[in-house]
Amino acid sequence: xxxxxxxxxxxxxxxxxxxxxxxxxxxxxxxxxxxxxxxxxxxxxxxxxxxxxxxxxxxxxxxxxxxxxxxxxxxxxxxxxxxxxxxxxxxxxxxxxxxxxxxxxxxxxxxxxxxxxxxxxxxxxxxxxxxxxxxxxxxxxxxxxxxxxxxxxxxxxxxxxxxxxxxxxxxxxxxxxxxxxxxxxxxxxxxxxxxxxxxxxxxxxxxxxxxxxxxxxxxxxxxxxxxxxxxxxxxxxxxxxxxxxxxxxxxxxxxxxxxxxxxxxxxxxxxxxxxxxxxxxxxxxxxxxxxxxxxxxxxxxxxxxxxxxxxxxxxxxxx
Numbered sequence: 001x002x003x004x005x006x007x008x009x010x011x012x013x014x015x016x017x018x019x020x021x022x023x024x025x026x027x028x029x030x031x032x033x034x035x036x037x038x039x040x041x042x043x044x045x046x047x048x049x050x051x052x053x054x055x056x057x058x059x060x061x062x063x064x065x066x067x068x069x070x071x072x073x074x075x076x077x078x079x080x081x082x083x084x085x086x087x088x089x090x091x092x093x094x095x096x097x098x099x100x101x102x103x104x105x106x107x108x109x110x111x112x113x114x115x116x117x118x119x120x121x122x123x124x125x126x127x128x129x130x131x132x133x134x135x136x137x138x139x140x141x142x143x144x145x146x147x148x149x150x151x152x153x154x155x156x157x158x159x160x161x162x163x164x165x166x167x168x169x170x171x172x173x174x175x176x177x178x179x180x181x182x183x184x185x186x187x188x189x190x191x192x193x194x195x196x197x198x199x200x201x202x203x204x205x206x207x208x209x210x211x212x213x214x215x216x217x218x219x220x221x222x223x224x225x226x227x228x229x230x231x232x233x234x235x236x237x238x239x240x241x242x243x244x245x246x247x248x249x250x251x252x253x254x255x256x257x258x259x260x261x262x263x264x265x266x267x268x269x270x271x272x273x274x275x276x277x278x279x280x281x282x283x284x285x286x287x288x289x290x291x292x293x294x295x296x297x298x299x300x301x302x303x304x305x306x307x308x309x310x311x312x313x314x315x316x317x318x319x
Contacts, residue, residue, distance in 0.1 A: 036072060
């Protein structure tokens, strides 16, 4: 029997424990996780266990799970409006469907592992779900954006992942769910022809034929970012099935922001030895999260068509 698994985690709890002390912070986190459990149960879910600052719950189907996680994000966002910025703990949620096995009250299976990893990869205030979850939704149930195939540690294949919208006002860029067979097979920037990278005064243009290229701190990579938080060989850009894929190979991780445009909600992704598909334009932070204003951040923009001259001049470090 197929089960839908939800992992809901609180981000920023370490900072809150430092600010509030163990006793008060523990009480606050416990109240939030218990509330998460009650919302899941109200949508026919069952709480398997509380994991410190997270919750693992299972649902008989995708629609109930998606309704629950949307309510969680909406309710928690309203709660945080009255909290000091330093004490805010955002929710990041992963959802996956598949066969699970229950042993002594605990739940095991690929769907559990995938939901847990999606929760880790999703940014604060985001809901990431597998294609198997989206396929269960009816027309108008929830809006979502196709993030493309994303590599998940421990799996040989890269499942297609969606970011589910929970805002009251829906973004025009998100698509209404439809039967799985009618979903577009390619991401918005499939068959891209070039990618432009910019950091400080350095700007380079790479054609699809030049990929793969490497980003890092030393001079023998293709795009150099000279910052101590950047690994010598930090990340790799590949062309794969008409898409531009960013692969993190660093020590401290890579953070990606994909711009939604037209007032939509940007998507943020945290990568640690993982990969994601790049769309449109956005930022790539190397070695530090995008929330850190000092993070070495590369701006990127994808373009279509063929590129005969694969680089628009040498980068600044070669001039």
